[in-house]
Amino acid sequence: MTSRGRGRVESPGGIGRFTSPAARARFEYHYGKALDGLPERAGLHNIVTRFGRVRVYRFGAGEGPPLVLLHGTGGTSAMWRPNIAALAARRQVYAVDLLGEAGGSEQTAPIRSAADRAAWLAEALERLEIERAHLVGVSIGGWSAVNQAVHAPERVASISLLDPIQTFARMSLGLVLRTVPTVVPLTASWALPRFLRWIDGQGVAPEGDPTGEVIAAALRCYRTALPAPALFTDDQLRGISVRALALIAGRSVVHDPRRAIERARALVPDVQAELWPDATHAISGQCAAEVNARVLRFVDEVDGRGGPGH
Numbered sequence: 001m002t003s004r005g006r007g008r009v010e011s012p013g014g015i016g017r018f019t020s021p022a023a024r025a026r027f028e029y030h031y032g033k034a035l036d037g038l039p040e041r042a043g044l045h046n047i048v049t050r051f052g053r054v055r056v057y058r059f060g061a062g063e064g065p066p067l068v069l070l071h072g073t074g075g076t077s078a079m080w081r082p083n084i085a086a087l088a089a090r091r092q093v094y095a096v097d098l099l100g101e102a103g104g105s106e107q108t109a110p111i112r113s114a115a116d117r118a119a120w121l122a123e124a125l126e127r128l129e130i131e132r133a134h135l136v137g138v139s140i141g142g143w144s145a146v147n148q149a150v151h152a153p154e155r156v157a158s159i160s161l162l163d164p165i166q167t168f169a170r171m172s173l174g175l176v177l178r179t180v181p182t183v184v185p186l187t188a189s190w191a192l193p194r195f196l197r198w199i200d201g202q203g204v205a206p207e208g209d210p211t212g213e214v215i216a217a218a219l220r221c222y223r224t225a226l227p228a229p230a231l232f233t234d235d236q237l238r239g240i241s242v243r244a245l246a247l248i249a250g251r252s253v254v255h256d257p258r259r260a261i262e263r264a265r266a267l268v269p270d271v272q273a274e275l276w277p278d279a280t281h282a283i284s285g286q287c288a289a290e291v292n293a294r295v296l297r298f299v300d301e302v303d304g305r306g307g308p309g310h
Helices: 021-035 077-088 114-127 138-152 173-183 185-200 211-221 233-236 259-265 288-302
Strands: 044-047 052-059 067-070 095-096 133-138 156-162 244-248 271-274
Touching: 021 077, 021 211, 044 114, 052 077, 052 114, 067 077, 067 138, 067 156, 077 095, 077 138, 077 211, 114 138, 114 156, 114 259, 138 156, 156 288, 244 259, 244 288, 259 271, 271 288
Parallel strands: 067 095, 067 133, 133 156, 156 244, 244 271
Antiparallel strands: 044 052, 052 095
């Protein structure tokens, strides 16, 4: 998810916050319900960084560099429900609630730049004693994984990008235009569910779906103060020094999929870039079994456990 909902964004340089105590309670209700759908945790961490306290959920006990999951806007770690069990059966998995968004993390200092966004994650990885991590991100989480590889790659083993927004292609005009009614109080009540169905690409209403409900609650109840994610330059993409997997959804509405796949292949030095024609922007959940298997095969290859055909 990549949208900006009612009261969603204020000027960067401030601190993200819930719009009221009642809004916080409403969000936490849906967040708790969504978390209940996750597998049993191996641990829960609250990591203190310069920019705030970062909530991390740990699953599994596999060997080798762990997977660190970075969710889409508003999704929280709960959105990885279709993925965690399969991934944690093979690897240790850390699901991170992005700092500056609604969720278990709590921002305490301004995040003013892309470098700041990389700095808090680097600090969290250090305090978790993770020397090398395979970052797996969807939507803005994919942007965050690339941002880490650009600004703080020291602890990054690889990046797996699931239809990352504002990474290889600009946000679509349709995304920008459809966001407008969601931030206008008179239209937000009906516009936000329609917007989420459009982003999902499968006609799924947020009502009744725990992930959809937590995203809707995040967009309604929380006001971010994060800098807008800038499209990476050609030089930044050429400078990525870790191996990358990019799965671009052919039916994505957040950018031009063909432009994204072409730019990824042309610029990122060591990338496996694939266009999944039938996938929507909800690729991580819509194609969960295939995505899980593909990511695990990729990280095994990076770690020398098997070749491309393994």
